[in-house]
Amino acid sequence: xxxxxxxxxxxxxxxxxxxxxxxxxxxxxxxxxxxxxxxxxxxxxxxxxxxxxxxxxxxxxxxxxxxxxxxxxxxxxxxxxxxxxxxxxxxxxxxxxxxxxxxxxxxxxxxxxxxxxxxxxxxxxxxxxxxxxxxxxxxxxxxxxxxxxxxxxxxxxxxxxxxxxxxxxxxxxxxxxxxxxxxxxxxxxxxxxxxxxxxxxxxxxxxxxxxxxxxxxxxxxxxxxxxxxxxxxxxxxxxxxxxxxxxxxxxxxxxxxxxxxxxxxxxxxxxxxxxxxxxxxxxxxxxxxxxxxxxxxxxxxxxxxxxxxxxxxxxxxxxxxxxxxxxxxxxxxxxxxxxxxxxxxxxxxxxxxxxxxxxxxxxxxxxxxxxxxxxxxxxxxxxxxxxxxxxxxxxxxxxxxxxxxxxxxxxxxxxx
Numbered sequence: 001x002x003x004x005x006x007x008x009x010x011x012x013x014x015x016x017x018x019x020x021x022x023x024x025x026x027x028x029x030x031x032x033x034x035x036x037x038x039x040x041x042x043x044x045x046x047x048x049x050x051x052x053x054x055x056x057x058x059x060x061x062x063x064x065x066x067x068x069x070x071x072x073x074x075x076x077x078x079x080x081x082x083x084x085x086x087x088x089x090x091x092x093x094x095x096x097x098x099x100x101x102x103x104x105x106x107x108x109x110x111x112x113x114x115x116x117x118x119x120x121x122x123x124x125x126x127x128x129x130x131x132x133x134x135x136x137x138x139x140x141x142x143x144x145x146x147x148x149x150x151x152x153x154x155x156x157x158x159x160x161x162x163x164x165x166x167x168x169x170x171x172x173x174x175x176x177x178x179x180x181x182x183x184x185x186x187x188x189x190x191x192x193x194x195x196x197x198x199x200x201x202x203x204x205x206x207x208x209x210x211x212x213x214x215x216x217x218x219x220x221x222x223x224x225x226x227x228x229x230x231x232x233x234x235x236x237x238x239x240x241x242x243x244x245x246x247x248x249x250x251x252x253x254x255x256x257x258x259x260x261x262x263x264x265x266x267x268x269x270x271x272x273x274x275x276x277x278x279x280x281x282x283x284x285x286x287x288x289x290x291x292x293x294x295x296x297x298x299x300x301x302x303x304x305x306x307x308x309x310x311x312x313x314x315x316x317x318x319x320x321x322x323x324x325x326x327x328x329x330x331x332x333x334x335x336x337x338x339x340x341x342x343x344x345x346x347x348x349x350x351x352x353x354x355x356x357x358x359x360x361x362x363x364x365x366x367x368x369x370x371x372x373x374x375x376x377x378x379x380x381x382x383x384x385x386x387x388x389x390x391x392x393x394x395x396x397x398x399x400x401x402x403x404x405x406x407x408x409x410x411x412x413x414x415x416x
Contacts, residue, residue: 055359
């Protein structure tokens with residue numbers, strides 16, 4: 001049965017929801033408050049990460065968060081403030097930082113990431129979707145014994161789940177990447193991972209959607225969801241009203257505020273990340289996460305991207321220079337002879353990741369309204385999980401059996 005579907009949000013998740021819904025024969029309209037040329041979908045590390053099996057909510061994160069709270073240059077920073085939504089999120093996050101939660105999540109996160117990577121690769125093989133995608137894997141590069149030990153535990157869990165990962169030494173890293181040397185003790189090479197250039201994927205996807213009849217309304221701010229009984233009847237915006245059989249909320253860090261207006265309390269916090277694009281040759285050809293600094297390095301089409309930090313400070317795009325400098329300093333510390341262009345630091349960009357309390361996304365229908373579905377809260381895996389989220393939402397709205405069990409991603413799930 002063909003449905004009129006309104007997708008609120010034109011980031012990577014919203015676009016992939018539209019793509020798979022259109023493939024199922026539905027009429028799809030995307031509403032986005034921006035010009036759809038910036039945001040977290042454009043400034044992320046571009047990783048496809050089956051390796052990221054451990055959720056953000058894990059043992060030790062509360063202690064680290066408290067320690068780093070007073071250091072605005074730290075990799076994970078929560079700006080202290082009196083905010084009820086932040087306090088509620090913090091409580092749920094604390095409840096989720098248990099070993100049992102991690103153990104329950106390992107297989108779930110692995111399965112959804114592997115499926116999403118397979119979907120990316122299948123799309124890349126299509127002639128109309130010729131975007132940048134490389135299957136070189138990702139290096140988890142470490143300088144200290146403590147970081148090596150910490151990631152070694154993750155490697156063992158990943159191997160148990162069947163993921164392709166091995167420990168390699170500094171010389172083996174140099175063989176993989178001969179044009180620049182790294183000041184490291186070694187690395188874990190997750191061959192199961194891949195990387196892309198986000199802007200090329202987004203542009204290809206938007207072009208394809210426009211050519212296949214998906215309506216995209218840019219600079220369109222949703223003001224109200226009209227309700228009748230247990231259904232959303234239409235979406236009201238500054239550019240008109242859109243009737244809908246189904247509504248999908250894929251508006252990332254802005255989802256919480258929108259849902260409040262219809263009495264749905266979604267625990268999402270904005271986690272700001274920064275990226276620096278170095279357009280001068282660096283010699284870097286392997287994607288890598290610099291473990292002690294929590295900085296991601298990605299060789300993209302025409303430039304090298306250095307990205308990182310997790311700053312929970314509300315919905316804003318304010319740039320903190322000390323955090324930018326911390327990313328640049330880490331890059332220059334790990335790569336021998338690397339010196340970032342001063343202009344690179346001046347042209348820094350940021351994006352807001354939608355953080356759920358337990359590190360798992362919200363994918364599925366709400367209990368309150370029968371035709372309202374959520375596709376948000378992907379934390380640090382939004383780029384990686386874009387295709388699979390769209391596929392699952394399309395199956396759900398088409399009343400098909402979903403490819404994965406959606407219960408771990410239920411919007412109204414419990415924590416702890």
